Amino acid sequence: MTLAIFDLDNTLLGGDSDHAWGEFLVDRQWVDAEEHRQRNDEFYRQYQQGGLDIDAYLRFALGPIAGHRVEELQPLHNDFMANYIAPMRLPKAEQLIEHHRAQGDTLMIITATNRFVTEPIARAMGIQIMLASEAEVVDGRYTGNSEDI
Secondary structure, three states, X not given: OOEEEXXXXXXXXXXXXXXXXXXXHHHOOOOOHHHHHHHHHHHHHHHHOOOOOHHHXXXXXXXXXXXOEOHHHHHHHXXXXXXXXXXXXXXXXXXXXXXXXXXOOEXXXXXXXXXXXXXXXXXXXXXXXXXXXXXXXXXXXXEEEEOXX
């Protein structure tokens, strides 16, 4: 069996899903626009420079979903997928995935981006196996924290 491992952001997607999620939240007025955009951009710069504090970033990224039930966020996620992720999908990446699938390879995505953002993307690409940062859920609600693995 051959395992084909893919990165997600700026590899299978023509952009960064984590940063796009922050922009989406600003555009949908879920967060304070000026503060959130400034912090989102700063974290993205840190990421690009190789100095991201992943724990601080995850607290920031998961904070807006804290207190919400998993299922109540589905319409928001559908909107995000249709309007932010669909335009980032790359035909060459889709072809590469299909090439590996046709060969019978096992497909996997590994990403530091949290599973809340990335799981629907992987599912839309037909990839079931993923290693991602995990959002903590207690009693069916997101806590805003990441799980310790």
